[in-house]
Amino acid sequence: MSQAVLAKETNRRQLQQIISGLSDGVILAEIDQTILWANEAALTMHGVDHIEALGANTKEYATRFALRYRNNHPLPLENYPLSRVADGEEFSDVVVEVTPTGDDEKTWVHRLRSLVLNDASGEPELLVLILSDATEWASAEQRFEKTFNANPAPAVICRLSDLRYIKVNQGFLEMTGYNRDQVIGRSVYELDVLEQAERKDLAIQRLGEGATIPQMQAELKLPEGGSKLVIVAGQPLDMNEEDCMLFSFTDLEPRRKAETALRQSEERFAKSFRLTPVPTLVCSADNQQVVDINEAFMSTTGYTSEELIGKSVAEIDFIDGAQNCTRVFAALEKAGNVDNLDLKIRKKGNEVIDCVLSADTVSIQDVPCYLLVLMNITERKRSELELVAAIEEVMQDASWFSQTLIEKLANAKSVNSPNLPSVSFTDLTARERDVLGLICEGLADKEIASRLKLAPNTVRNHVATVYSKLGVHSRSAAIVWARERGLFAGEHRVKPKK
Known part of the structure; x- marks a missing residue:
């Protein structure tokens, strides 16, 4: 073995000894992509325990391990890391999935x-791949991705190094109408999430510092024009060892629309309230303090707004009778409304007028209130009383009229007496009912005594008892009482006197 080859082998053994204990994985290969050696960490990262399991070269490695990018695209053989480094390419942060x-x-x-x-x-002598296990990191990132995408709260993430958006979730796309391509890669200057922010200068300062951006209102421009009112906040985070900012949003547009609709509704109510010709008063539900009155109310009662607003209804004492005032608000508290209640209203100066009161519960600027509407029926009531008095006079001797006319007169009288006495026809004894029936036929006491074969005094006693039970004082009133209840209708006809 030549000295040069020996030196080369010695250098490689020394290199292997140096890197064998490293926690990072290391794979050494010849220039022709023949795999020479791998440390224990590299073998563990592939789930094998000997070098032969990796394959003799890149081609065999590719038959044993499928590599994919994180976007799930498979790597062709020429893009395998050993192939790329053999072509002279240097890279420092390639992330792949190995299966x-x-x-x-x-x-x-x-x-x-x-x-x-x-x-x-x-000259190139040896190819080196340095591997680190990013499985746990990828798992955590995947969990973050799923959470981020599934989170219904709208959010985008921008990279602080160039202030470009790198992630957007479905919530943001649905809230704004943007599609993903209109967001990813754009800068915060192109799609400004801090548009018209309350404290924009502070937000921009915090963004430059990579610090938390507190919640603030902003107007988010929409792709089709217009804008949406939102609350935006920023939270710094690290993604793939890069400093980023997570912007999250709360859509305030539904609240703004509801507030606008409420304001318009209250404006319409106020206009209608002031223009209506019917006397109307608004008071708070909790203490019956007058909130507002209209012109018709002032015209009818003689009070001015300064004399009423801010005072309680009981303090003003315009409802005649303290017990009636208590009864009105007790009914409102229990049922929420009152319909067609007859009341006497005291005008300024103590003149009393007859009114019909209707009231309902309303909400004004989120405060529960009562709306009281009055109808002045003083003239109508006077006319009705005069009519009833005339009917009473005419009916003093009911024997002169047909039963049909008596019933019509009774019905005419009853319009002024909607609240009937609590006594019932069944409260009368059988004999008293017979007497009442004959009274309704127009018979005098002597005629009733003859018909029922009773003594005249007995009949007079029965008649007195009937009057007492019915709460009446005359024959005509007893006849009206019976007709108001549909008693004896059509049973007899009164025969006119000859």
Whole structure:
């Protein structure tokens, strides 16, 4: 063996001894890609325990181990790391997935860099591949990728070295309408996620420092024009040993639209409230403090807004009778609304008018309130009372009228008495019911006594008891009471006197 060859072999053995204990994997190969030697770490990274299992050269290695890039594209033979370094290419950070042929369950991730050792004359003598096991790193990155993509919160990641976006999740694409190609590779100046941010100067400073960017509102421009109100925040992170910034977003557009709709609704309510000719008052639900009144209310009651707003309804005392005021708000608290309640309202100066009150619960600027609507029925009530008085006068002697006319008069009178007494027809005894029926026929006491074969005094006692139970004081009132309840209708006709 020549001295030169001996020296060469000695150098290689020394090299092998130096690298055999390294934690990084090392594979040595001839210029023709013949695999000469691998340390234990390199063998372990391939799941084998001897050099022959790697194959004699790159071609045999490729039949035993399938290599793919991280994007799942397979490597052709000419792109295998040994082939690339044999072609004189130097690389420092190639990441590949390594899978044994026929065993897809096992996959390792290797990060490789190349080295070419030259001889004394400067000619390439030995090819070196240095491998590090990136399987755990890749697994963690894969978990991050899945979490990032599955996270419904919109997010993008930009690389701090050139401020270009390298990742975007589905949430961001759905929120903005961008597609992936419109985001990846663009800079933060082209797609400005800090547009019109509340504290943009601070955000830009923090971005330059690679520091956390606090939450702030911003307007995010959309691909089809317009913008979307968002909350944006930035969090620094490391990806593939590169400093990056994760921007996350909260879509405020639904809230802005809801606030706009609410404001428009309240504006329409305010306009309608002021223009309606019906007296209307708004008070808070918790303490019945007057919030607002309209012109019709002031015109009807004589109060000014300064005299009412800020005071409680009870303090103003415009609902006649403290118990009536309590009853109104107790009903509102229980049911949320009141319909057509007869009340007396005291105007400024103590004049009392008859009103019908309807009320409902409304929300004004998220504050529960009661809306009270009044209808002045004083004139109508006066007319009804006059009509009833006339009917009472006419019905003093009901025997002059047909039963149909009596019923019509009773119905006309009943419009002023919607709240009937609590007494029922069944509260009368059988004899009292007979007496009432004959009264409704228009018979006098003597005629009733003859018909029922009773003494006149007995009939008078029955009539008095019927009046007492019904709460009436005359024959006509008893007839009206019966007709209001549809009693004895059509059973008899009153015969006019000859």
